Amino acid sequence: MGHGMSEQKTPSQNTVRAICALGLVKGLPPEVAAHVASLARVDVLPGGAGVFTQGAVAQRAYAVLVGAVRIRQIGSDGAQALMRMIAPGEMFGTVALFTEGYYPADAETAMPSHIASWSKADFMALTMNSPQIAINIIGMVGQRLANVQNRLREMATQSAEQRIVHALLMLVEQSGAVQAGACEICIPLRRRDVAELAGTTLYTASRLLAAWEKVGLLARSRQMLVVRDANKLRRIAQGGLL
Amino acid sequence: MGHGMSEQKTPSQNTVRAICALGLVKGLPPEVAAHVASLARVDVLPGGAGVFTQGAVAQRAYAVLVGAVRIRQIGSDGAQALMRMIAPGEMFGTVALFTEGYYPADAETAMPSHIASWSKADFMALTMNSPQIAINIIGMVGQRLANVQNRLREMATQSAEQRIVHALLMLVEQSGAVQAGACEICIPLRRRDVAELAGTTLYTASRLLAAWEKVGLLARSRQMLVVRDANKLRRIAQGGLL
C-alpha cells in the first residue's frame, strides 16, 4: 500500500462490526466472522491514494468499510476504462488471488476511506477451511460477472445516452441514499468517471449530464450527484430519446 | 433440455476421460475425478439445439465435451449479444447455481455436440465437500470475469475493426487448430456471430471479413474460419487502420 500517508490500525469496535456485515461471511456463525475480522488489517487513506496498481503481484484482498474506491483499467494503447466504483461493504482485488496472480486494474480511493485487507495466505486459508466462505466468494464473483456481462451487452447495443443512464441507475442501486423523494449517489463522480463508466467520452457525458441538470432530472450537491427523478431516468434508459 | 431429439447416455470410456480433463477437477486425485464423472449425465445433441434458455431456473451445470455452444443474451429491448462461444473442455451455466438461480442467457449448440451436465444438488455437494473444487470454480469464474472486463474495455475504447480482430484472436486462442502456418477456428461462425461477439452490426462485420478474405488474411473452409496470418491480424488489433 503505503506512500507513508496511510494510518494503519488493527480492527476497532466499529470496523469489526463493518467486517462482520460483509457478504464474505454471510451465513457464518458470529465467532467465525469475528475471526475473519481479527485477521484483517485496516488502513485509513486520504482521497486519491493508490491501493494497488494494474499488473502488480496480488498480495492482498480488500474491502471498503468507509469511503469509495475507483477500479480503473488501462489498455496497452493507453485508453482507460472505469471498471467499477466500490462502495462501503464491497470487496475488490480478491479474484486475482485465485487466478493469474496479478491485479488486472488500478485501485485508488475516490475520497477519504477506511480499507480492510487480508493477506493472500490468510485469505486462501479461510477459503480452504470454510466451504461457506468459498461459496460466498463464488456468489460475489458470479454477481460481478453477471453485472459486467449486462454492461457488455448494453455497450454493444445501446446509445451513449442510454449507457450513461444505466451507469447512473447502477450507482443509485449500489449506494443510493434516499432523501425526500430524491436519491443521492454517495460516491464522488467527476464527468470523466461517468464517461469512462459508460464507455463514452468526457464531452458527450458532460453535455448530457448538464442537459439533465438543466431540466431538473439531476443535481449536484457537494461533489455528489443527486437523482431527482429516477423514474424519468428509467424511461430514458428504455425508450431511448422518446 | 430435451425436445426429445437428444440421445442420453451415462458416461462411457471416452467421456470419462474428457470429464477428468476439465478445469473443474484440476489438482484432484483421480478417484475423485472419476467420482465427479460418475455423477454426470451426457447428452448427444444435434446442431442448433437449445440447452437452456435465459430466465429459466438454473437446474444443472454444463460442460462441452465435443462440439460447440453459443451463449447469447437478449436485452429487454430485444437486442442480442453473443456473450461467448464454448469450446470442448469448457463449462457453462455454472454461475447461476450460486447466484440468483436463473440462467442469464440462452445456450444452444452451434454444431452436433456432446454435453455433460450435473444436477444442482450434486454440484453443490461436490463444492461443499471439496475445497479444491470450490477454488477451481473461483478460478474459472475469475478467468471469465477478467476476460469479460477486457472485452468491456475494448468495447468502450476501440474501433469496430479492432474489436472484430480481438474477437477472432480470442477464438483462435480458445480453439485454434494449427495446420501449415494457418490456424483454423474449430467453431462454426456466421457473420452474425462475429458481429454480435464484437458488438457491431452484421453489415460492418461482413464488409471487414470479406475484405480480409480478399487480401488473404482469412479464408473459409467448410463453415469454419481459417486465420492465415495471425501476426498481421495482431498488428491491426493494436495499430488500428495503419
Added chain:
DNA sequence: CAGAAAGGTTGCGTCAGCGCAAACCCGGCA
C-alpha cells in the same frame, strides 16, 4: 488573497459505422 491547477462547458467540423434495400450465393429438397 493571488495564482495555479484541476475540472467542467460548449461551438463546430468531421467521419466511422449504422442500417435499409436490393441483389446474390448456395445447399437442400421435392
Added chain:
DNA sequence: TGCCGGGTTTGCGCTGACGCAACCTTTCTG
C-alpha cells in the same frame, strides 16, 4: 431441375458522437 430459405454482399445516405479548441468555474496551495 427448379424452387425455396438462410446466410451474405454491397451501394448509398444519414447521423450519433467524437474530439479539438477555447473558455469558464471551482478547488487547492503557498
